[in-house]
Amino acid sequence: MSVAGRRSSRPSKPTLTVVDLFAGCGGLSQGFRETGRFTPVGAVEHDLAAAATYAANFGEDHVYWGDIGEWVKGDLPDADVVVGGPPCQGFSNLGAKRDDDERNDLWERYVDALVKIKPKAFLIENVDRFLKTRQFRSLLAEVEHGGMLSDYRLDFGVLRATDFGAAQLRKRAIVIGTHKSRDKILLPAGKVPQHEWQTVKDVLGGINPKVPARRTELPEGRTHEVFGKTVRGKYTADELHITRRYESISLQRFRKIPEGGNRFNLPDHLKAPCWIKHTSGSGDVMGRLVWDKPSVTIRTEFFKPEKGRYLHPDEHRALTHHEAARLQGFPDTFEWCGSKIEIARQIGNAVPVDLARALAQHIAEGLSGS
Ligand SMILES: C[S@@+](CC[C@H](N)C(=O)[O-])C[C@H]1O[C@@H](n2cnc3c(N)ncnc32)[C@H](O)[C@@H]1O
16 A cells, blocks of 8 residues: 555544644654544644644644743643653753753653643653663653652663554654553564565655756745744645755765665765765765665754765655655655754654554553453
8 A cells, every 4th residue: 555545544533632742743643643543632842843833734722832841830631641752862860950951851841741641651752772861760760669650650662663664764762651550551562574664665666756956945935824923834745845956076976876875885086085084984974775675764864965874766866855754654645834954853853653653553552451
């Protein structure tokens, strides 16, 4: 089934509610919604463009555009499940009282939200190294006797998005907390064996690879009002199929890099001076994707070939925003708001929708006892 087709089915009657903290554009919420079992009843995001994208796709009514520290002081919605993870740069000690460390507050506010909402379950997602941080150890301490989350039990680990249907080798640390009044929900096992992993071809195959050369910008002059502000967009998936104007030296380099190749394929006269000195190091710099394999992790600068393995498998350009959104599992019906850079950040920051959907399905089954 096509990617777009696979995601369009919506089973009936959502019976569970979900709040998405640090919602970004809503990758997690999209996965939860696609199960047909969850209705989003709250979302918090302080970046205007990201909050606008979320609102465009899930409705403005339940979105708090602003700082989680303010939101958590108000009346919070009831929810069966709370999802989201404080951003990874916020790693510092939960227990340490350092009022000058604003990022430290994010974890405290997250825990405050859980304590106030008292969901049946919660889901934290973060970068894979999260499980090795002091913040994670502090989280473990909070679920011990006398801790703020002592009503919950945790299961955690690192999951790979390909094992849950994504065409992307992205790894995320996942923590599932379950209220003690219920059977503990364990992390799901991967469902897709390696020989059945989705590939770049499966996901991008249906897109016309040729981007018209003049398509380097989002459509001009399109704005709309949201949260009382004027925001760029909304843009469709097709309108995100935009390339960049490359220097001649870049195009010469791209032509020398075969499918699966990288900067090491370049003759010396096309190498940047720093690459000549560094003959080891990342094989992903100036890398080209492979049609028959999953993609590498799509980060926020996927449109810059020098930042990773982001060259199209056979076009002489990096991925377009449309292609990156597909690799992250977003349906073509998803609408986007903001500048090119803001939208790229939303796409790269998102949890792959396939992984989110599998986690949501698993949590829904855990809560219904099936
Ligand atoms: C990794 S992204 C979330 C991605 C999201 N889970 C998804 O799947 O699309 C983290 C988000 O937290 C937001 N954020 C950071 N600090 C915040 C704060 N103090 N209050 C609200 N949102 C915040 C950032 O703007 C960013 O969009």
